[in-house]
Amino acid sequence: MRTVTKISQVRAIISSARHRGQQVGLVPTMGGLHAGHLSLIEAARANDDLVAISIFVNPTQFGPREDYEEYPRELAQDAQLAEQAGVDIIFAPSVEEMYPQGFSTYVEVEELTAGLCGGYRPGHLRGVTTIVAKLLNIIQPHVAYFGEKDYQQLVVIKRIVTDLNMPVEIVGLPTVREPDGLALSSRNQYLNADERQAAPLLYQALTAGAELVRKGAAGPEAAEHIRQMLDGEPLFRVQYVEAVHPETLQSVPYSGPPMVIAAAVYLGDTRLIDNIKMEEGNNNA
Numbered sequence: 001m002r003t004v005t006k007i008s009q010v011r012a013i014i015s016s017a018r019h020r021g022q023q024v025g026l027v028p029t030m031g032g033l034h035a036g037h038l039s040l041i042e043a044a045r046a047n048d049d050l051v052a053i054s055i056f057v058n059p060t061q062f063g064p065r066e067d068y069e070e071y072p073r074e075l076a077q078d079a080q081l082a083e084q085a086g087v088d089i090i091f092a093p094s095v096e097e098m099y100p101q102g103f104s105t106y107v108e109v110e111e112l113t114a115g116l117c118g119g120y121r122p123g124h125l126r127g128v129t130t131i132v133a134k135l136l137n138i139i140q141p142h143v144a145y146f147g148e149k150d151y152q153q154l155v156v157i158k159r160i161v162t163d164l165n166m167p168v169e170i171v172g173l174p175t176v177r178e179p180d181g182l183a184l185s186s187r188n189q190y191l192n193a194d195e196r197q198a199a200p201l202l203y204q205a206l207t208a209g210a211e212l213v214r215k216g217a218a219g220p221e222a223a224e225h226i227r228q229m230l231d232g233e234p235l236f237r238v239q240y241v242e243a244v245h246p247e248t249l250q251s252v253p254y255s256g257p258p259m260v261i262a263a264a265v266y267l268g269d270t271r272l273i274d275n276i277k278m279e280e281g282n283n284n285a
Ligand code: PAF
Pocket: 028, 029, 030, 056, 058, 061, 128, 131, 132, 150, 153
């Protein structure tokens, strides 16, 4: 495994792999690797000849009062995990490498970014789509892998790839959870013991909401039920609970799938998100 920090280095490695006819898979990350990332790497390892990951804590996707400074930066540990998981190349650029002086071009998706996290974190998704477009341009993978936990991010990334005619397949993979249901996230490490104990309620409430939908409840009714469950835990501060269409991300008034029920909460200063996707013909999430 090689770790490189320069765009020219990663380009040279990937371009010679492509010339040899190898299929390249990319897992973009901000580091703090956990089993969720490892499941994406595993899928790439099974599917592609060369597996690249990027590790870059992207400043443009953090708001001014968000956790950019605190975000875990554990390159040595991440490299060890990546190597064990069979990664061939880590691209870990500096901020200056990715955003040189004078940088002023952003990729922005309309409509899909108006609600959910986009409604509460102005500029966040613009930062994500900009860095992902840059990573896809630099690395030029055949396939790129993202987790479904960041559901809106996944939909928005699929949109830029379609709209900007990028020759890459985007694969979304299911959320990986702790045994008690908490979705894995690099931010879980911010939780104190009490918050960690309370945290699985987020998934329990979403599961209860999905169960109501399965029994015929409409999206807003299920969302209200989830909100009440979450409001019952004093450590939680609910930011949003929404039932939306899986592709348009518009709120759904109807009952039954297809539907994604998504929520964002604060536990202390830590913001957690999670969702359950209910597909037509398979409403078991
Ligand atoms: O999901 C993440 O870790 C980030 O948003 C991503 C896609 C690596 C872009 O910085």
